[in-house]
Amino acid sequence: MRAASVRTTAAARICDPRVDPPPGGWAEFADAARPHAVWDPDLLRVEGWLARNPPLLVTVHDTGGIVAALSALVCRPTRSPSYAPRRFRRGPMWVEVSQPWLSGLPGIVWRPGVSGDRLHAAVRSAERVLAQHLGAGLTGVFYRGVGSDLLPELAGRGRIHRRTDSSAVLDNxxxxxxxxxxxxxxxxxxxxxxxxxxxxxxxxxxxxxxxxxxxxxxxxxxxxxxxxxxxxxxxxxxxxxxxxxxxxxxxxxxxxxxxxxxxxxxxxxxxxxxxxxxxxxxxxxxxxxxxxxxxxxxxxxxxxxxxxxxxxxxxxxPRISSGRGKLDVKASLGFTPRVVHGVIAPRPVMGR
Amino acid sequence: MWNSLAFRLWRAAYLRAVSSAFATVPLYRETWALRGRTDPVLVPGKTGTGGGALPADEVHRRLVDTAPLAGGSTEPDPARGLAGLLGHATERRSHRLVVVVDSDVARPPTGLPRGSRGCVLHPDAATAAGDEPVLREIVDTLRRGERVLAVGEAKNLDMLSAELPAELPPPDRVPHHRIDRPGGGPFGLLHDPLLGYLGVLRECGRLHVDRRHVYVRETPGGLAFTVLDRTSPRLVDVLIGGGVPGEVHACPKHASPVIDT
Incomplete structure (x- = not known):
């Protein structure tokens, strides 16, 4: 209920960076949110064409532009030795919201100032459009690298979340x-x-x-x-x-x-x-x-x-993140572990 | 074009090769997805340069990326396709011994007709002292009155003939033609060190493409050749001889595809 008031204003769109131009308002969003280099749509285009699980760029818009962006990898249980086809095949699949080359960080970036209900509504809107776009074969969404700050917006009834390997961060x-x-x-x-x-x-x-x-x-x-x-x-x-x-x-x-x-x-x-x-x-x-x-x-x-x-x-x-793995070595270098969660939203609760 | 059903089948085999290479082979995925190609266009709006064909030296430099993701050989076979073309390359149907005299060919041809054996002779070895085992084998075969076929560059075949005893009948010979250095008839094989044997000069005087195993198309960069039946290394739309302009049309006598350069 808490997101009901803002749900109507957040519209999500899916961009396949391989063939679609960057979403409208991306430049302004990138100026404001300053996502890491790996979020550049040009890089996502190259990455998408040469990957088995190409990333989709899901953006949620309101009247002020893009509220949040998700990097969504469409994954399948079988791994055939081929690149992803241009059009999505039928069959069971799940979506991983993650940035494959940013270990320990989430696959979601949002505009500064957006938090709480607005972020919650934006994520649910993205889930709904993913379900609509990918069809009946979609079994759920798996959010990787979720920090404690983002967890309340992703967790909820019917969703599963677990702590995973921590990432190492050094406060400068x-x-x-x-x-x-x-x-x-x-x-x-x-x-x-x-x-x-x-x-x-x-x-x-x-x-x-x-x-x-x-x-x-x-x-x-x-x-x-x-x-x-x-x-x-x-x-x-x-x-x-x-x-x-x-x-x-x-x-x-x-x-x-x-x-x-x-x-x-x-x-x-x-x-x-x-x-x-x-x-x-x-x-x-x-x-x-x-x-x-x-x-x-x-x-x-x-x-x-x-x-x-x-x-x-x-x-x-202010901060350096060196990702997950080798935590004992990183701890000896002054890095502290940052709690990271994985959150699963099964299909029945997606968008809710 | 020639017989339309045969053309459509030939074209369909090529489209399958393109589709498969785009889906599974890194070199072609990178080239066609990021730069584009024509005939067919795979990424809307991207037509690339040279129609998506790649120069042979670039393909050779990146052979490791011509193996599909599932794995496979990255070693080209310069003797590929010889056996299938011999029937049209000489008047005689079979030979006891087929000798390839070429420095680029390291392994003997496979798939020769029953009763034929294949071997390779390096041109330098052809002029060496008479203890070269392949030379001895050629001499022994000729002495037994059996036929020997020598395949290679004309100058290498001349060298081989000069090394054989004068009292023996000369071996039959079929010279190599390079696309950028076409020779005269009556016989000859179109050869490329990377793709192997691609076509044959028939009695009509035209260069016939080996349509069962090779597809050729006209591109702005020249004639681009595709080996249809080899999965690894996958060789699709390769510009051989630095890219030689030419045309593909039907032979009026044999109704099969021929190339004019």
Missing amino acids: TFADVDEWLASLSKSRRGGLRRHHRRAESDPALVIRGGPGRTDLDAATVAELLNNHRARFAARSGDTRSPITAPYVEAFVRRPDVHTLTYHDTDGRLLALNTLLDHRDVVVKQHWAALPREHGGRSGLYFDAYVRAVRWCIAHRR
Whole structure:
């Protein structure tokens, strides 16, 4: 009942970024909400064409423009070795509302100032339009990476929510890197200094970093990222597709994507880290490295942390998120766990 | 066009190859989804450059992306399609030994008629001392009075003939033609190191496409060839010889597709 008064004013639309232009009012919404780089409709278009579960961009509009946007991946129980067809097939499916490349963050962004009933109504409106668009085969919606702030708007009667792996967040209250290092344990502090010093002084290591990189070979970057992912057993229910070279090509050229690379003097890419700049939460996103048996170097993982934290302190970004996984290591680097939930809205309660 | 039912079947096989490549093969998905293609257009409004055809050197550079998502070989077979064309390439129906003399061909042709064997001879080995096993096999076969067919570049076939003892009958020969270097008749095979054997020069003097296994279409970049029956590496709309302009039409004598360059 609480959303009844605003339900009539929120109209949801579905945009297939592969073939549809960006939703009306997207530029104004992006200026206001400042979503991370991965939300760019141009990137979603490339990602969608080259994915098995292409993202749909669901936007909810009111008279003031877009209220909220959802990244909705249409997933199926069987994984055929083919890309998603242009038109959705019949058969059982579910929708995952998530941003595949933002670990620990939700697949929903909303306009500043929108909260409570308005956000609740916007999400329900998006669910209704998804049910209408995808038809009888849709079994429900699964929201990933839901934080405690968003949980009340997604949870409700007939819905299931569970805590999942926490994500690691570092609140940037430091004046400089030394202050951050001083907040860590003695052994971790010493290790970080040693790894950073070794990387800096290694004449056989070429370290480059910065936004809008145009000097990178996208195919090499994509290969390193996919090989790195393949070395770790896929989590059950991982619906992400491999990262592709055209996506990387468009992604690393963006001014809000910082890419740190480690090459050897022969030009071989040894490791890389991407950082998504954002006024509220900088995301330390992809990390990939060659294993030692293939010529990789140890300690670069920690060196990348030192550089990321140093950049965030220098640019006064309030928070860094480094996603889920390796929480013990991240805790030793000063990151604190942020509670993350998964919420399931079965078909009968969708939109209610 | 030639016999309309045959054309429609040929065209349908090509459309299946395009559709399957778009759905499962990274190279074509990237190219046609993000840049576009024509005939057929797969993404409304995107027609790409060169009709969506890709130069052979680009395809060769990205062979790893020509395997479907389900997996498969990424190694091209330059001897592909030879067996099916031999019937039209020579007057004699079968040979005891078929020798491919070409530096690009590393594996012998498969699918030869019963009683025929295939082998490969590197052109450098053809001029080496007489201990080359393939040369010995050719000589032994000729000595037994059996027929040998040599296939390859004309200059390589000349070298092979010069290496064989003069008292033996010469092997039959069918020269390779490259699309950018067409030769004269009466016999010849259209060959490309990446796609294999694509067509045959028949007695009418026209270059006939191997329509059971190959489709060819005219694009702004030149004639684009598709191997219809090979799933991996998947080779669709490849511009060979740097992209040679040409036309596809029906042979007035044989009513099957021929190309004019």
